[in-house]
Amino acid sequence: MSQEETEGERLAELAKRRGYFFGASGAYGGAAGFYTFGPQGASLKSNVEDAWRERFTVQEGNFEVEAPTIMPEPVFEASGHLDGFDDMLVECPQCGESHRADHLIEDETGIEEAETLPIPEVEDLIEEHEIQCPACGAHLAGEPVDDFNLMFETNIGPGSSTPGYLRPETAQGIFVEFPRIKEYARNSLPFGVTQIGRAYRNEISPRKSIVRTREFTQAELEQFVDPERDEPDLESVKDVEVTLYPATEQEQDDGGYVETTVGAAVEEGIVGDAWVGYFLGVAQEWYERIGVDMDRFRFRQHLPGERAHYAADCWDAESEVDGDWIEIAGFAYRGDYDLSKHDEYGDDEFTIFRQFDEPKEVEEAVVEPDMSVLGPEFGGAAGDVKAALEDLAERDPSAFEGDVVEVEVDGETHEVDADVANFRIEERTVSGEHITPHVIEPSFGVDRTVYTLLAHAYERDEVDGEARSFLSLSPEVAPTDVGVFPLVSNVERLVERAEGIVDDLRTAGFSVVYDDSGSIGRRYRRQDEVGTPFCVTVDRDGLEGDGPDTVTIRERDTARQVRVPVSDLVDELRAVESGDRPFDDLVDAYELVAPGADG
């Protein structure tokens, strides 16, 4: 009995044959972890990006930026990636193949999230379970497991003096520009900044085609908020139903999901932060809109040891393919980690001025030392003594209570007369204070979204007694909107009319494929396989009737066809494409010429 192909294998085959994606640089043997999106794939991917932009940038009223993909080393020193962005590497002593030690453990033992385990424990588990190299079968027991930094390093400019790194996430490009971007937000919170772009990770073992690659596309939103004042618009998503898999359930190992609504999840504290809850709701609706199968989708909270170095809490959106759950997006509460770090390491202000409701009277310690006395007494050190007095006044005003004040300069203690120090407390009115915004980050993997859409859209049925496979992609993301065919290619009138329709549809903004080769059934099948939602066919009946000229519109998923006047074609296609009008409406309004068949 031949073994049933896995979903992943089928997808890889279809992707290659139909031009969705394939290993890059094949003529030179390729390099693992790099993919080229072919014509169908590039179009699907950019439609996903457009849909994301529409929801997370436009609808949210956010700012989109485009930062460089290479940044200098100090950025990643500050962000923590230089020190902390590691995976566990184990090398095979026999064939030299590199493996992610945590993944080997997960595959061989069933332990989940092995990346949370300390290295010695991982080494013990490799020994205990006699784990072998998946490439050559050699035993890995006793081999050292090392931390391997995933960033690609490069040199900026000639020579090697200025190291740079290809960004491992798009987020840092937003954080480092915060001092500029906040000006566009008129220095007032909350505001969100988005970016869609490439990220690079030198993954130890890229796998599952475009699921784990070394160069991929992220769509990220950094939501900057005042943690004490800003609230999300939870009302707008409170009834959205979600499947949650909280850390507590995972730790108890009882595999319990919670089916609830976003509103209830936040209220009951299952999702600890309202902003995170809000974005889970928005994401749930967005994934559904673009065609992710919601029965194969869930949110899973990170276990404490699993969180990234910056995250206080994190939920992943996961989709199921081939029985495995794949992380397709992360929703992290990053607190003030990133902006504080850049404030500390960088030369700019990564804070926002928060206005008080009412101006406040504050007491301020002031020292105005008499330099005509300090000068002669301390010579060149007089300036330092003054600075030390000012610093002391701020830290410890009580030090000025006696007749003499002691300050330390370069390890030496100096005494200054209290009269000369001239210390006093002054009342001042202040209108606000500087705060470091907190960040909530929804981070989407575009490639993994594309992979999920293809896997979830794949369907098989029978049309006219013949098996067919088709991609039931939503019209919003499908690579091609409409296929246009003359029924036969050797009748000039049909060809001319079909070509005219192609022009009209393209002018109206549709992406159109024209095809006149092979039987009409084959042409429908080709479009079915790449997920084109509608096909328009020009036949003799349509041009030779008594009334106005007509063509047929065929719906991909049901293979039903209706006959529509050419003059209505653009409007009707636009209505069914956008979802404003169900195809059933067309079936009611026009003549049904093929009830689920391609005859």
Ligand SMILES: Nc1ncnc2c1ncn2[C@@H]1O[C@H](COP(=O)(O)OP(=O)(O)OP(=O)(O)O)[C@@H](O)[C@H]1O
């Ligand atoms: N190597 C990769 N190839 C493709 N997409 C990726 C890769 N790494 C991360 N992503 C995408 O970017 C998103 C955000 O990145 P994040 O840092 O949260 O991933 P991650 O937790 O490191 O992923 P993983 O645990 O799978 O390595 C992920 O949800 C995923 O969709």
